[in-house]
Amino acid sequence: MTALGAAAARLGNVGPAFGELGPSGSYAPLGAVSKVVLGTLMPLGRIEIVPLAALLRRGYWRA
Numbered sequence: 001m002t003a004l005g006a007a008a009a010r011l012g013n014v015g016p017a018f019g020e021l022g023p024s025g026s027y028a029p030l031g032a033v034s035k036v037v038l039g040t041l042m043p044l045g046r047i048e049i050v051p052l053a054a055l056l057r058r059g060y061w062r063a
Helices: 002-012 032-047 049-056 058-062
Strands: none
Touching: 002 032, 032 049, 049 058
C-alpha cells in the first residue's frame, strides 16, 4: 500500500502519499534506489503521456 501510494503521489505530483509516507510522514526512510525511482516518476507525471507521444511521432518532426 505504501509503495503504490508513493508511486501514485509522485506521478500525480500531489505531495503526500499513503501509509508511512502520508501527510505526517516523510520520504526519509526510503532507500537510495527508491528515491531515484520516485524522482524519475515525478518528471514523467509532469510531462504526461500525450505530449510525449506527440514528440515521438515522425510527423511532428517533419512539419
